[in-house]
Amino acid sequence: MPRPVIGITCSRSVGGRWSDYDLGHFLEFAFDAYSQAVLNCGGAPLLVPISQSKNSLTVISSRLDGLILSGGPDINPRFYNDDPHQGLKDVDESQDEMELELTRQALAAGVPILGICRGLQLMNVAMGGTLYQDIASQVPTACNHSPRADRGTVTHKVRIKPNTRLQKTFQRSNLLVNSKHHQAVKAPAPGLVISAVASDGIIEALEDPSRPFVLGVQWHPEGLWKTDVAARKLFKALVTAAGKYWGTD
Ligand code: MN
Secondary structure, three states: OOOOEEEEEOEEEOOOHHHHOOOOOOEEEOOHHHHHHHHHOOOEEEEEOOOOOHHHHHHHHHHOOEEEEOOOOEOOHHHHOOOOOOOOOOEOHHHHHHHHHHHHHHHHHOOOEEEEOHHHHHHHHHOOOOEEOOHHHHOOOOOOOOOOOOOOOOOEEEEEOOOOHHHHHHOOOEEEEOOOOOOEEOOOOOOOEEEEEEOOOOEEEEEOOOOOOEEEEOOOHHHOOOOOHHHHHHHHHHHHHHHHHHHHO
């Protein structure tokens, strides 16, 4: 059974036993939950490291059948023409540059994209949208979107908008999600529509109705796919779209 290749973007970190022998090097990593979700939903997961050039990303984007923009640190606000807010946390500009370039190339080529958490925000910034840099201080009426709970624990509810890809994928109008973010979409990019919101008004999902599959969610389906039918449907939808893209490539 052929499996479409799904790229998963990496984050960077210092530390870890392997790097202890040679300080000054980073780990380029993605949590195995992403790879396992892709694998179990019929795709072939492939990690995309941050160490890239524009040419290298052109080659990679031309070979991917689908792309997951994974969770990670805050995006440098300069990429959406904002100054750093007091609540801004860790930023990795190399990761921003790699993911923004890869996203633009994937969009240009029509590669199906699933953005998760930071990935939703990255997708929005790549297409011209803006972010809240810190929900708690910039939207004081919001609920806690980053409770101290593991990734498999659902906390707040989201309302799925009717007649969206997300609604067609889940076949339901609301969902309990595992929320682990302190930033959020402020202004959606031109061309992106809101497909889910939390009860406090925070945007929880965006999609591009003009493209076969460009969708981002603010929660972490990779932490839920083993037990949650809706999370599984999301990865299946990406793999299905990637299979179709592959077939027409
Ligand atoms: Mn949330």
